[in-house]
Amino acid sequence: MKQLTENQVKKSFVNASRREVEKIRIPDHLAEADWTDREYIGWTDPKIPQRAYVIVSIDDVPHGLVLRSTPSTKNQAMCNWCEDIHELGNVKMFVAKKAGSSGRNGNTLGTLVHGDFNCSELVRTPPRAIEGQNDPEAFIARRIATLSDHAETFVRRIMGSK
Template sequence: MHALTESQIRKSFVNTTLRERNSLTLPPSFAELDWDQLDFLAWRDPKLPLIGYLVVPIDDTLVGILLRQGQRQPRTRPQCSFCEDVQLPNEVAFFSAKRAGAAGRKGDTVGTLLCSGFECNANVRVRASAIFAGDDPEAVRQQRIERLRAHARGFAGRILG
């Protein structure tokens, strides 16, 4: 992912009001982000604990999505829909997002299970163990990165309708 400016991020949101877009809080470490290690940008709002933000590049377009975490946690440990990591060191939570445009204004939403702190970018870059990677752990790592990108683009596409 290439480096983004605050203006690009704010303009990218497709399922927010102008007020929500202008009041969103950027990640605390925004200036120090390692953009080469990101397939999408995601962060939790430090002021609003149940709100998260996701910015996904699709071709030459950015799709920003405001996410709301569900208040009830699943009874069993779910798998993240983006990174599909089976050895997660972190929690997974249900997030929903209004769809873009008229559908979202009518209340249509899309939901998914995601790492609650959006650790997916780091999770897919961890070297896979021999049990999962076989003879070529780097190839498996690259496949995981590509699947993460595809899942993120697919979710953004469902928001766009």
């Protein structure tokens, strides 16, 4: 996805109040990172560990979500976004307020996502022997498409259009 300025990030949030958005900052390590090979950008609030943010680009328009992580009863789970079958240990349940009046009325949606928001790296991991060794590039391309699709679908559901 395209690199965004802090101002563009702040403008992109679809499920946050103006007051919440005011406090959002992109951590330096993310601002300086290369965003090209990422289907989304996500980070945990440096001061509020249970709060996190993700930015998903849909048709080149950034859409930001404020997420809240909830304590999980399970030690392992599959990430709903990248569906990696090996990295099951750091997957967290995140809850996001729906956009607009629905969210203000308390409606939320939950999703399981890697707590380090490293799905884009995981889907680019070369396949292991049992997973599509005939065509590793097609395998990775398929996983990238899956991740994009799942991230986008979640944003659309938050916005109420799916």
